[in-house]
Structures are given as C-alpha cells and as structure tokens.
Amino acid sequence: MVFRGWACLLWVSSLSYAFGAVTVYGPTGAERPTGTTSGAGASATPVQESWLNAYNAYNNVRLQPPPLPNPLPPTEFAITLPSQAQNMPGLSIPQRGDFWGFSIEMSVVEQVIGKNSSFIQVPFLNLLATVAERAGAVRIRVGGNTQETATLVDSLPDNAMIVKDSPVQTTDPNTGQTPTLVYTPELLRLLAQVSALVNAKWYLGIPMNDTSHLRLQIAETADAILGDNVLGYQVGNEPDLYASHGHRPPTYNETDYYNEFGVVVDAVQQDQNIKSKSKLIAPSLQGQWTPEDLFATGFLDSYASSLDIIAMEHYPDQNCAAEFPNGGFGPIKDPQTVFPEYLTHTSGQNLVKPYLNTASIAQQLGKEFMMFETNTASCGGFPGVSDSFGAALWAVDYGLQMAYSNFTGALLHVGGQNVSYNPFTPPPTNLSLFDQWTVGPVFYSTLFMAEALGTTNTSRVVDLAANGGNEFTPAYAIYEDNALARIALINYMSAQNGVGTINVTISIGGVPAGEPNDIPAEVEVKYLLAPSVSEKEQITWANQTFGGRFQSDGRLTGSEFVQKIACDQGANTCQIAVPGPGAALVFVSSGAQSSVDPTTVTFSTTAVTKAIETLKIASSALATSNGHKGGVPLSGTSRGSSGGASALKIPLTFTLASFFTGALLLIR
Ligand SMILES: *[C@@H]1O[C@H](CO)[C@@H](O)[C@H](O)[C@H]1NC(C)=O
Ligand SMILES: *[C@@H]1O[C@H](CO)[C@@H](O)[C@H](O)[C@H]1NC(C)=O
Ligand SMILES: *[C@@H]1O[C@H](CO)[C@@H](O)[C@H](O)[C@H]1NC(C)=O
Ligand SMILES: *[C@@H]1O[C@H](CO)[C@@H](O)[C@H](O)[C@H]1NC(C)=O
Ligand SMILES: *[C@@H]1O[C@H](CO)[C@@H](O)[C@H](O)[C@H]1NC(C)=O
Ligand SMILES: *[C@@H]1O[C@H](CO)[C@@H](O)[C@H](O)[C@H]1NC(C)=O
Ligand SMILES: *[C@@H]1O[C@H](CO)[C@@H](O)[C@H](O)[C@H]1NC(C)=O
Ligand SMILES: *[C@@H]1O[C@H](CO)[C@@H](O)[C@H](O)[C@H]1NC(C)=O
Ligand SMILES: *[C@@H]1O[C@H](CO)[C@@H](O)[C@H](O)[C@H]1NC(C)=O
Numbered sequence: 001m002v003f004r005g006w007a008c009l010l011w012v013s014s015l016s017y018a019f020g021a022v023t024v025y026g027p028t029g030a031e032r033p034t035g036t037t038s039g040a041g042a043s044a045t046p047v048q049e050s051w052l053n054a055y056n057a058y059n060n061v062r063l064q065p066p067p068l069p070n071p072l073p074p075t076e077f078a079i080t081l082p083s084q085a086q087n088m089p090g091l092s093i094p095q096r097g098d099f100w101g102f103s104i105e106m107s108v109v110e111q112v113i114g115k116n117s118s119f120i121q122v123p124f125l126n127l128l129a130t131v132a133e134r135a136g137a138v139r140i141r142v143g144g145n146t147q148e149t150a151t152l153v154d155s156l157p158d159n160a161m162i163v164k165d166s167p168v169q170t171t172d173p174n175t176g177q178t179p180t181l182v183y184t185p186e187l188l189r190l191l192a193q194v195s196a197l198v199n200a201k202w203y204l205g206i207p208m209n210d211t212s213h214l215r216l217q218i219a220e221t222a223d224a225i226l227g228d229n230v231l232g233y234q235v236g237n238e239p240d241l242y243a244s245h246g247h248r249p250p251t252y253n254e255t256d257y258y259n260e261f262g263v264v265v266d267a268v269q270q271d272q273n274i275k276s277k278s279k280l281i282a283p284s285l286q287g288q289w290t291p292e293d294l295f296a297t298g299f300l301d302s303y304a305s306s307l308d309i310i311a312m313e314h315y316p317d318q319n320c321a322a323e324f325p326n327g328g329f330g331p332i333k334d335p336q337t338v339f340p341e342y343l344t345h346t347s348g349q350n351l352v353k354p355y356l357n358t359a360s361i362a363q364q365l366g367k368e369f370m371m372f373e374t375n376t377a378s379c380g381g382f383p384g385v386s387d388s389f390g391a392a393l394w395a396v397d398y399g400l401q402m403a404y405s406n407f408t409g410a411l412l413h414v415g416g417q418n419v420s421y422n423p424f425t426p427p428p429t430n431l432s433l434f435d436q437w438t439v440g441p442v443f444y445s446t447l448f449m450a451e452a453l454g455t456t457n458t459s460r461v462v463d464l465a466a467n468g469g470n471e472f473t474p475a476y477a478i479y480e481d482n483a484l485a486r487i488a489l490i491n492y493m494s495a496q497n498g499v500g501t502i503n504v505t506i507s508i509g510g511v512p513a514g515e516p517n518d519i520p521a522e523v524e525v526k527y528l529l530a531p532s533v534s535e536k537e538q539i540t541w542a543n544q545t546f547g548g549r550f551q552s553d554g555r556l557t558g559s560e561f562v563q564k565i566a567c568d569q570g571a572n573t574c575q576i577a578v579p580g581p582g583a584a585l586v587f588v589s590s591g592a593q594s595s596v597d598p599t600t601v602t603f604s605t606t607a608v609t610k611a612i613e614t615l616k617i618a619s620s621a622l623a624t625s626n627g628h629k630g631g632v633p634l635s636g637t638s639r640g641s642s643g644g645a646s647a648l649k650i651p652l653t654f655t656l657a658s659f660f661t662g663a664l665l666l667i668r
Contacts, residue, residue: 051550055428056380056417057416057419057420057422059384059387062534065532065581066343066494066533069472075501075503076502077468077473078506079507080507081508082509083509085479085482085483087515088479088484091479092404092406094460095461097137097449097455098131098139099135100409101140102141102413107164111426112424113191114194116189117193123426123435124194126553129197130447138201139202141234142187142204143205144205145238146181147207148205149207149209150180150218151180151207152184152217152221154184154185162181162183162187165180188221191226202230203231204218204234206219206234208236208264211263216267216273218233219276220273220274223274231279232308233281234281235264239283244288257283258299261299277306278308280309281307281308281309283312291312292357295361308367309408311371312370314351317338317382318377319382321333324379335382338377339388339533339534342376342390343472345397348394348400355371356405359406363406370408370409371410373413375442382420384420387440388536389441389530389532392528393490396583399449400488412446435553437550438552441530444528445528447541448528451486451526452486452488458480459479461476461477466489472492473493474492475504486586490582491579491581494580495579502577502580503575503577506574506575507572509572519568521566522566523565523574524562524563525563525564525565526541526584526585526587527563527579527582533581536548542560543559574586
C-alpha cells in the first residue's frame, strides 16, 4: 500500500481524523474495515417504494428482449488482423481514452456535483475517478439550455451558489423554456475543487440569449478560477432550434447565427479579462440545419482562429410525447417497439453518417470535432430502454463508431431525476445519501471505451465490418503505438436455449502476405455482461458492478476478473466467445491492458447522524490531481509501472484535506 508510513492529523469541524495506512478513525475510535461494499447497509436510509415510479431515473419498466434475429447471423466467424497499423486500412485519427465524457445540465449541478466547493458529492468524485483512472482524464460539460439565460452574480442571499427562478426543472420543447438560473463564482470554485481531486476538465457555455447585451462573466471568471482546467466555451446551444423555441424570430437562419457568433467573437477578443481567446465551441447544431448550410456562410473561415472545437448535439430519437402529452408530438412511443432500434450496429452508423463530412473538415482545419450532447433519446429517454443493458451495448458501439469516424470526443447527457438515460443519478432527496446513487448502464460503456482506447493518445480505431458486416455482431480493432493492441467484440443478440452466443476466431498477422503470424500464447479478455438486454441492475464489467438502483457510492464493487484465453500459436488463432448479450474487450498483449491501479486510498468518516461509512477514491486519480509534481506518471500507464506514489505525500495531504471536507459535509 503506497501511503503506509506517514500520517497526519486534520481538524475538520472539531472532529479529528488520523490518516495512517489509509485508515481513518472516527471520534469514537471505531474503525471500519476498508473496502466495504456499497449498498444499503444497516445504517442506510431504506429505499422508498414511492421513489421508484415517481421519477423516470428509477423507473420499474422492464422490457422483453427481442427474439433472435431471423435469419440468425453466423455465430462462428473469423477475424484476421494485421499486427501493424501500417497494414490496416481505414484507421481513425489517434484518439484519447477520455473520449466518452459527460454533459451535465447546469440546473442539476447542486444535486450531481455539489452544493459548493466544500460540499462535493463524493459519489460523483468516485465515478469520475473510475473513468479517469482508466482514461487518464475525464471531460465534463456544465451547460445545456440553461446556459443561455444563466447569469453570474457576485453573491446570493444565504450564501447560495445557485438560485433558480422557477422550481420546475423541465424544458418545454415548444418554448425551450428552462428556468432562468443565477449563480455565483462558487460554482466555478466547485468545479476547480473537483479538478483538484480528480483529473477532470470542463466545458462551459457563454450565454447567447441576448447578443446586444452580452454576459461574458462566465469566461472571465472561469479563466481566472479554472485556468487550464476549462477546455472551452460553447457559444450557442442548438441555435438551429432558437426560432422554433421562440428565442429568435421565425426567420432566424444560418446567416443570423453567423452574425451573432461574430458579435461574441469580437467581444471576447476585446475583453481584457478573458485570457484564452481561441477556446470557443460551436455550432452545436441539433439537426434542423445541416452543418454544410451553416458552413456555406463562411462560418469556419471567418472564425477559425477563435474556434477550438466544432461540435454537434444529437440524439437518435425523442420521447417528447411522454413528457409533453399535449405538446403536439403525436402518440406516446412504446419503449418495447423502439428497443430493437438500439440493439444494432446500424444505430451508431446512422448517427455518425450526417457528420462524416464535418469530421473530415475538422481534421483538415486541425480542430476537435465533438458530439457535445447525446444519449439514447431526448425528452427524457425511454424507460426500460435508456436504462437497460441494451443501452450499454449501444453506447459502446456508438462510442467506438464515433471514434472510428474521427470524432474526437462525445458527452453523455445527465438530466435531472426524471430522465431515464442518466449515466448516474443521485437519490431523490435533498439529504444526498452518499451511498444510494443509481449508476446507469451507459456509465459502464464509458469504462469500456476508456480501457479500449487507453491513456497513450495514440489509439486508432477501425470498424471491422465483421461477420459479413452483420448488424448484430459488430467488432472493432484498436491499434496503439502503431500496433494491434485491443479488439472489441459486441453481441447484441439475446441467446435462447444456448443459441446466440458468438464464437470469434481471431488471427493476427499473415496479412498482408509477408507479415509474420503474431498471435500471442494467450490473450486477456474483459467482459461487459448482464443476464439480458433488458436487465437494469445486474450489470458487470470484468465482474465488478455498481449494483442496482440506489446501491452505489460511485465505486465498483466485487473482485475484478480478467479471463485469460489460451491461443493456438501453431494455427495462429484465438477463440473468443461472447455471450449473447455481451461485449468483450480483448487485450492482445498484457501490455495492452491499462493498469487500473488497485491501490486505492480508502478511508472512512463519521457523519453526525450516520454510522461510519467507507469512502474510497482512486490513488491514481489523486496522483494526477496535483499537476506533475515529482514527475508522477499519469495513471493507467502500462502494467507494471510503479505509479510513482512516493512522490505524492505532500500534495496528497492537501488533497485529502479538501476532499475530506466535502466527504464530511456530504454524508450527514
Ligand atoms: C456549502 O453548502 C452547505 C450545504 O448547503 C452549507 O452548509 C455550507 O455553509 C456551504 N458552505 C459555504 C462556504 O457556503
Ligand atoms: C437574457 O437572459 C437574461 C438573464 O436571464 C435576461 O435578463 C434577459 O432579459 C434575456 N434577454 C432576452 C433578450 O431574452
Ligand atoms: C437568411 O435570411 C436573410 C434575410 O432574409 C437572407 O439575406 C440570407 O440569405 C438568409 N441566409 C441563408 C443562409 O439562407
Ligand atoms: C416525470 O416525467 C413523466 C413523463 O415521463 C411525467 O408524467 C411526470 O409527471 C414527471 N414527474 C415529475 C416529478 O416531474
Ligand atoms: C478518419 O481519418 C483518417 C485519417 O485522415 C482517414 O484515413 C479515415 O478514412 C477517416 N475515417 C473515416 C471513417 O472517414
Ligand atoms: C429538504 O427539503 C424539505 C422540503 O422539501 C425541507 O423542509 C428541508 O429543510 C430540506 N432539508 C435540507 C437538509 O435541505
Ligand atoms: C493526452 O492528451 C491530453 C490532452 O491533450 C494530455 O493532457 C495528455 O498529457 C496526453 N497524454 C499523453 C500520454 O501524451
Ligand atoms: C465475481 O465477483 C463476485 C462478487 O464479488 C465474486 O464472488 C466472484 O468470485 C467473482 N468471480 C470471479 C470469477 O472472480
Ligand atoms: C468456439 O469454436 C471452437 C472451434 O470451433 C471450439 O473448439 C470451441 O469450443 C468454441 N467455443 C465456444 C465457447 O463455443
């Protein structure tokens, strides 16, 4: 254990805590063993049945898995891959492990991130750490419709960080009305504090509801408070919907947005308090306008020096009739009917198709290209679909498809408690029970993706059009540092009577002729599994889980299991079975597996009204949280590296102190 041999004392709210070999004692001297599993323990507030159907995030809808495809695709097929990237056509640009990040609606920041910089939601930190220790970092956008009218003020009554004018937290799709939000710089200090604990980077939005009275304070203040931890400022959230939402005249078109964007660009250039003048993100179109029609105005040429990221926002479907029965959206869609639309490779392919040209343009311009807000379905998702294991497989495939298609990142949206697609949701109470979060299936997809891409920034992805391009059995190869490193296999089918499992024969090398056979003696495989595509709770990644609804404190529980599969080097083959449903990540060499640092800081604390609980944050995440002091390597370097924890003693003291303040305040 890396932190043995040092200790310090912290005084927080008159309670003393001794850190020694990562055990923290409460004031009674009681010690709880580290690493206890999360879940409703004896001391936890019982889950209220009334929560389950009151909010879509915890709905009880459970669908039927679709029948096996007819005709059944071949369940045994071969994939032959060159071992060197130079011999593999169609590879993407190099991708980062933090490809999948999160988009958090500004109005739910207090529930999801924290009340202020000394009251941070510990499960949120744990979840981010789980991604960051695999990806090297995690990217989060705070914004959405709310950003357009949000106003930064110096202070608010009662030390509040955010005040919403209206308690209604839904967005009316006809008017696009979201509550007007007023917030203080404490919101930005909260984000900075999260970045001090986990390697989290942020995207924010400059309000664009009124370009004759610009409010640039967010960029001025965030530059000062967050510095390099703010990656960019979005200017315009779905401007192609401004007219239909009544925010602009009905004639509002691409030229109007071009002109208004120019007003913001000029103002940013002239604002002495904004240091980073080339961090803008646009145009974030939802799909009413094509990127090409906007670009025809000269948008990219005119603003090239201000734009850092070209962004789009798109969901494959919408469930607006359920959220707004009288909104003119027609009959409510049946989740069971739409379910199969997510259980196919064609979903991700169709999602990226309208953007392939833009991806190519972005690459030529040297800009990032991001899917800035997405998820299974807008207007809250489909209960039973968005929160099913099927959605987890869909998000793995969609993420890899975007990476293959030269997007440079994508953000899964987190709405409030009444949407079913959230990657994570706090419990529906203002008590912020720290161990009763609900982790959605799509969160597992972000872990799969992070491990598929790793931490070197050199991973290039190719869609293998496997099994004759069959839509139910997609596969991707990932080449890292120019060599085959990992293979992702997805099986969307629901096996029945043993039929539906796929068995893939992998061969490496020998193509093109002359490349030597290169199958290793064995490969390691991590599986993303659940009993069925409609499963909502029993989901595992390499045998670890966040548990079911209201069962998570943001940490994976259970013991990790990595399957070792022996290969036939004589035949140059490996047989990889993928259960139906399931996804497998095959690590072609042990070096290809990013080390998820098993040495984690575990510590417990005492709440005023609750028994001692155990919290844990990954040491590797902490390791990256203080810059590069002592030359600490980033977490997730190849297996066998030390993690360099000895260099961490001093920064960690501060880190734990501030982290602990949050933990303490949170769980009372
Ligand atoms: C942070 O929020 C908590 C919970 O609302 C509150 O008790 C505390 O006073 C706040 N701290 C500051 C510095 O505003
Ligand atoms: C823009 O938003 C601000 C803050 O909510 C509001 O005061 C202002 O009236 C809005 N402007 C327009 C033109 O809607
Ligand atoms: C937008 O409308 C204005 C005014 O009618 C017109 O001059 C302009 O050409 C339009 N732009 C596009 C891209 O259609
Ligand atoms: C949640 O959304 C549903 C529609 O999906 C709606 O009927 C219900 O009233 C909403 N609940 C709350 C608490 O807003
Ligand atoms: C992605 O970019 C690479 C490098 O430019 C290119 O070779 C490849 O064809 C692109 N992929 C797609 C799907 O367009
Ligand atoms: C929780 O909300 C209730 C009413 O909604 C309020 O009376 C109570 O003070 C709140 N508790 C906290 C800890 O904020
Ligand atoms: C990967 O890219 C990110 C973002 O540019 C950077 O912060 C990080 O240091 C890079 N990692 C490596 C190993 O080069
Ligand atoms: C999977 O996790 C469970 C629960 O932690 C454990 O009992 C089991 O032994 C693990 N399985 C393997 C194969 O490691
Ligand atoms: C996969 O196919 C191979 C060769 O046909 C066979 O030996 C093996 O038992 C199969 N594995 C599974 C899990 O079906």
